């Protein structure tokens with residue numbers, strides 16, 4: 001079995017999101033994690049330039065995409081998973097945490113999606129359970145549920161590389177917010193303790209980096225460095241202190257610019273709503289609701 005995947009990051013500047021291609025060094029097998037569909041809210045236009053950069057990399061290395069992995073239903077960008085599967089990788093499976101059903105139950109009434117919108121996660125090809133293992137070529141991957149930011153958040157441990165989703169940021173960025181519906185700072189604290197139980201040398205790949213202090217954008221650290229230096233939660237930080245810090249910070253944050261378009265699309269595995277009678281797809285803006 002391979003234990004050290006090749007990891008290629010892709011940065012989406014508009015949402016400060018890191019997407020990744022994870023490759024088995026001993027085969028052509030690969031997974032894509034958290035791909036972004038470009039979206040301009042002012043014009044309502046989608047774009048695939050960011051996703052196509054990933055496709056170019058896949059093609060250049062003759063990779064076979066087994067999985068399109070979502071660490072969670074993102075609130076700040078639209079997922080390109082559906083576009084990648086339908087346009088380029090029909091054999092890839094879109095996977096997300098089983099907690100997506102809770103996210104769908106929260107947001108179906110908010111968007112008034114009605115009875116025909118299933119809340120069983122069936123828009124996805126696979127729902128991951130905590131502790132579930134799967135293969136990417138010769139690489140072994142394990143699912144670690146990390147709720148707190150959202151109910152469906154997962155980390156993926158692939159060989160020695162841990163994709164943490166929105167839980168830990170880079171040490172100087174702290175942690176992900178916990179104030180969305182279904183979020184909980186105490187729950188995130190316990191999720192992070194599970195990640196801190198992994199070996200210090202485990203490579204950590206973050207989902208976002210907002211480049212605090214104007215430094216360059218970074219995507220990789222280690223569990224050891226997080227435990228020593230994370231500004232919100234070090235190895236010895238008590239739960240109550242973390243919850244105080246996290247909740248105080250959350251109270252200062254605005255809603256993400258794209259939360260309404262993003263969640264509506266991402267609970268559908270990245271598929272846009274069905275076209276109406278005139279052939280146009282529409283997104284909804286619930287007024288005075290969230």
Ligand SMILES: [Fe+2]
Nearest residue numbers: 073074075166
């Ligand atoms: Fe997120």
